[in-house]
Amino acid sequence: MKPYLATHAIQLGQLLRDNPNLTMAHYDTPADPKLLHIYFRADIQLRALRVPRNLQSLTITPHPGPTFHDLRAPIARATALNENQQCQNEPIRLGTQCQPKGANWLGTAGCPAKWRDSAGVLHWGYLTNWHVLSSGQFDLGTTCHQPDDSKPAFGRLAAMSPVLRDKDNLVDAALADTYVNGKHTTSDEILAIGKYADHPIVAVPGLAVKKSGRTTGYTEAKCTAVGAAVKIGYGDFDATFIDQDVYKQTEKPFSAAGDSGSLILGSRCSCPCSLLFAGGGDMTIGNPMRHVIDALGLIFPFL
Amino acid sequence: MPIQDCITHTKLLVAQETQHELTPQQTSTIGCILSGLMCAAPAAIQCFIDCLARAANRGSPNAANQKPSPCDKSNADHEIYRGVLHIDELVNDATGNPLTVAQADIIGCVFSALVCGVPTFLKCFLECMAGPTTPPAGGYDPGDRKRCE
Numbered sequence: 001m002k003p004y005l006a007t008h009a010i011q012l013g014q015l016l017r018d019n020p021n022l023t024m025a026h027y028d029t030p031a032d033p034k035l036l037h038i039y040f041r042a043d044i045q046l047r048a049l050r051v052p053r054n055l056q057s058l059t060i061t062p063h064p065g066p067t068f069h070d071l072r073a074p075i076a077r078a079t080a081l082n083e084n085q086q087c088q089n090e091p092i093r094l095g096t097q098c099q100p101k102g103a104n105w106l107g108t109a110g111c112p113a114k115w116r117d118s119a120g121v122l123h124w125g126y127l128t129n130w131h132v133l134s135s136g137q138f139d140l141g142t143t144c145h146q147p148d149d150s151k152p153a154f155g156r157l158a159a160m161s162p163v164l165r166d167k168d169n170l171v172d173a174a175l176a177d178t179y180v181n182g183k184h185t186t187s188d189e190i191l192a193i194g195k196y197a198d199h200p201i202v203a204v205p206g207l208a209v210k211k212s213g214r215t216t217g218y219t220e221a222k223c224t225a226v227g228a229a230v231k232i233g234y235g236d237f238d239a240t241f242i243d244q245d246v247y248k249q250t251e252k253p254f255s256a257a258g259d260s261g262s263l264i265l266g267s268r269c270s271c272p273c274s275l276l277f278a279g280g281g282d283m284t285i286g287n288p289m290r291h292v293i294d295a296l297g298l299i300f301p302f303l
Numbered sequence: 304m305p306i307q308d309c310i311t312h313t314k315l316l317v318a319q320e321t322q323h324e325l326t327p328q329q330t331s332t333i334g335c336i337l338s339g340l341m342c343a344a345p346a347a348i349q350c351f352i353d354c355l356a357r358a359a360n361r362g363s364p365n366a367a368n369q370k371p372s373p374c375d376k377s378n379a380d381h382e383i384y385r386g387v388l389h390i391d392e393l394v395n396d397a398t399g400n401p402l403t404v405a406q407a408d409i410i411g412c413v414f415s416a417l418v419c420g421v422p423t424f425l426k427c428f429l430e431c432m433a434g435p436t437t438p439p440a441g442g443y444d445p446g447d448r449k450r451c452e
Binding site for chain 1: 442
């Protein structure tokens, strides 16, 4: 656990585990918590709450809310493909649809990524979610395909930070190396956005953001909370995440199934901000980029 | 405290105060400054100890009331001597009392240690900023092949 993860972030994770009907919790201001917002399943009556002792001095505001789940999409052979779903020749711009070989789901190959492996060798490829490229079913080295596995491989799963069901998770992230037959198949650009800025930023409530993903394409939103603990459904298990960024759509839906793996960027600076991985209702959840960098050893700038 | 812990702590403080993450360039610069300081510390401490020992053995070369001739000294020592005198003047103006011999000795030896550590600091700092001397094999090389037919 990182030193800058204050104990109150961990206490929110405990709050979710102690109360199965809660789906999310966050403070009004994480740096000086006084008010605690909790979200419970809209289909139940919240009667009692088990609150860790350290949180009992806070004012608690309950809200009925959605359940959250990962944003993979089932395999679909759509007839009218948007730009993010179409096959691309090299260099493939990211924010595009991808599928691991043999998987029964689709996700988004989010953004250009550079990292150094444990032997000190630099790699270039793209960033997406663990549940898009592996989900515990596929090992390192598995090929990934754009837009689906009817087309040649455009990379291989090279690194991942798996989601654990019994622990507080920080990220759901994976990297694919796109060096194939002597060239990199992917571009340094994201569809509808272009190149991202050289340095990542930390989300703050009110920050305007944008993303480009497989299903909803280019969309915009605002950050509504940071440092949130969220319970995420992964189909066959639930996982608790702490210290997450929360975004709310401004006009049209910010994300939908299939957008998992998209990069969320600050609207004005195009600075990497969060890795989109889950959503529910009108809310989208992202892993803070600082945790993704720590987990996978990403290096900025890309070039 | 290990350098990585210092960097992490610095990143936390900056993020808390400004709500902005340090850029990778800023982080690496801070890391290199810390690395340079760690690198130069042994030499600087040794100089400081040697300086104090010399001062104890032969009187007080930097004391305001025992001013050695600047001509006896190297350029660096001369600058240190002038620096001590300047502090002596400031202290005298502020408090009405000049520095004692022992205080002047300690200040002179602090300056001496800093001067002593600067070359080592710069060497380590510049090497750190330059990064690994051997470049990684290959590089980012985007293709232009057709794959959608």
